[in-house]
Amino acid sequence: MAVSSHEDAVRAELVRLAASLFQRGYSVGSAGNISAKVEDGILMTPTNSCLGFLDAARIAKLDPAGNHLSGDKPSKEVFLHQAFYETRPEAGAVVHLHSTHATALSCLADLDPEDTIPPITPYVVMRVGRVPLLPYVRPGDPAMGDLVRARGGRNAAVLLANHGPVVSGPDLLSAVYAAEELEETAKLLVLLRGQTVRHLTGEQVADLARVFKLKS
């Protein structure tokens, strides 16, 4: 199958960024999966692959309807990724990790399901936005796609209960940066648990949204 130079570049970028996430401990073993749109479909990490050691030529390719076209068998979370692309036309990439602190937050029984990552710093507002908690379903369950669709594309990122974060962005680099920012903020929130925390006010969040033209 002929591969465009744009697709070649996206494959190379996916391998590079996934390895960087792995090397810095944002993923371990074969946890996590990443996808990115190309002209005629979606590239997705193969199921059971390690983000640290991807082979660009073996990355799975799906058509826009989600049918497997080439490469290794795609991640079992294909429904999750597809639901982001369906509900957020501006999404060009989706990153799912089991990064430690965001996953720790996803296991807390007293988390606000509408606002799991409250606005404690401007950058998390700018990069990630509001992050709801989606109820637990088994990894790979098509119901995960329905849960994402039920949010109607309002959120660039979600936390999967007792599982981990999922972040979308206009391109791979933006989605990876947002996933990193979400994890770092989750770390701060875990560190700050039990302390009285000053959150940004609604006005401060609105000011960021206005100045940086944020959608969610």
Ligand SMILES: O=C(O)[C@@H](O)C(=O)COP(=O)(O)O
């Ligand atoms: O937690 C899981 O099992 C998946 O969500 C995951 O992170 C890795 O699954 P594959 O992408 O199918 O390897």
Ligand SMILES: [Zn+2]
């Ligand atoms: Zn997972």
